Amino acid sequence: MDEVLLIFGMFLVTFSVRYVLFAAAGKVHFPGWLNIGLGFVPPAVLTAIAVPAVLMPRGELWLQPDNPWLVAGLFAAIISVWRRDLLTTIVSGMAFFMLLRFGLGF
Structure with missing residues (x-):
């Protein structure tokens, strides 16, 4: 009960x-200024989540080229600027990460 x-x-x-x-x-x-400011909340939250996951996947700063999270993140950023499509960015970034991590053994 x-x-x-x-x-x-x-x-x-x-x-x-x-x-x-x-x-x-x-x-x-x-007010208009608050609506403009609230427009920055989603990118700020996503950045706060993604940057530590990419730069510190094991709890400490890892900026070497053998970091698959960093390499896949840079690849996804390039795809994002080039294609300007969120779904394409996510799918290609995850596929590249899986290739690095499980296909190439990074």
């Missing part, structure tokens, strides 16, 4: 927080 109450309590907390945000979504308008 305690588990059911716990799950129901988690449901209420999660639903109430999300409902309030969805209910206020159309009624709250931010």
Whole structure:
């Protein structure tokens, strides 16, 4: 019975927080400067996640050319600039990483 109450309590907390945000979504308008600033949030978050994973995959800085995460990341960056397509960048970067890691044994 305690588990059911716990799950129901988690449901209420999660639903109430999300409902309030969805209910206020159309009624709250931010100033233009804040909308511009919020446009930088997704790239900043992705950079904060990707850069440590690429430069420090084993917990310490690894900038040598035998780092498959770094090489595949540079390859994906080149594909991204060249093609300007997110899906192509992700698929080609992951395929190149898999080739380096499992095909060539980096």
